[in-house]
Amino acid sequence: MHSVYAPLRERLYAICEAERLLGEHVHIQARVLSTEEAIGNPEGDDFPLQKGRERLMEASFGQGRGQAFTDRFGDFSGRLDQILEMELQNNYRRAVFVATMNAVLHHLGQVGGTIHCRDSAPTECAAKLAEHLHNEYGRPRITQIGYQPKMVERLQDHFEYRIVDLDPENIGQAKGKVVVEGPETSAEAREWADLLLVTGTTLVNDTITDFLNGKEVLFYGTTVAGAAALMDWPRFCACSS
Incomplete structure (x- = not known):
């Protein structure tokens, strides 16, 4: 660590x-x-x-x-x-x-996509993410860290897919065909996956190092924009500005 x-x-x-x-x-x-x-x-x-x-x-x-x-x-x-x-x-x-x-x-012009998308753009982003995952990774088993409703809605129909979240109101809830898991299953869910799809919020809540362990990872969102650029981490954020 x-x-x-x-x-x-x-x-x-x-x-x-x-x-x-x-x-x-x-x-x-x-x-x-x-x-x-x-x-x-x-x-x-x-x-x-x-x-x-x-x-x-x-x-x-x-x-x-x-x-x-x-x-x-x-x-x-x-x-x-x-x-x-x-x-x-x-x-x-x-x-x-x-x-x-x-x-x-x-x-300084060294990074873009630092402002969250708005209105219907999260739906568009989720569609673009599914296409990106297919093109770049094929058909991986995906564990998503962090609940983003439009991504969950879209990805569960295209991949073997699990989601882990910290919010107790989400944990145990069915979101379509998947049930949101809590942090107690995080280690097993990470091991199960071929690809970790990780919210940039982990950079703020000090859990990001849990996902920098050699497993292939794709970060998403605006929070991690600058860190991804400085550390050469892959990031997806299709509709931010």
Whole structure:
């Protein structure tokens, strides 16, 4: 097991130093978005954002914007160097760091897809994901980490498929033909799969290293945009901006 935060911090720091951003008196603002601001009016009412247990925190830096899903949220304002030196001991601080990283790399033109898709786009994204998985991986057995309703709806009809989630209101619930499993089956579900389809939120809740163990993995979502670029992790996020 290893921590990803140290190399992420080092690589981001080096980029900011090379771009001469550290010496400037820069303010980063992360704000909690309402459901309407974050995802508009998607088709369906089963997204974690709509249930109120997670929020998207959004950071602005220059011309860049970056987001991070988190279950511990609040506003933040500070200098870039302060955020890069921050101890990342809880989900709130990790969300500030991750959203900021996404905003800075977006501002520098080093990463795209840092803003969550809206309205009917999650349905379109799920269709594109199924096509991408077929084209890139064939017919793998897939364990998805993190509940995303449109992906679950689409993928279960095309693959041998399991899903693991942390939300107790989802665990044990049938979502179409699959039943959402809890963290107690995560290790076995990972071993069963040929491919892990992992939410970027794992970067904020400090479980991401559970999925960096040699098993083939594809991350999805906006939260992991900057980290995927810096660490050369495969990521799918077809409809983000």
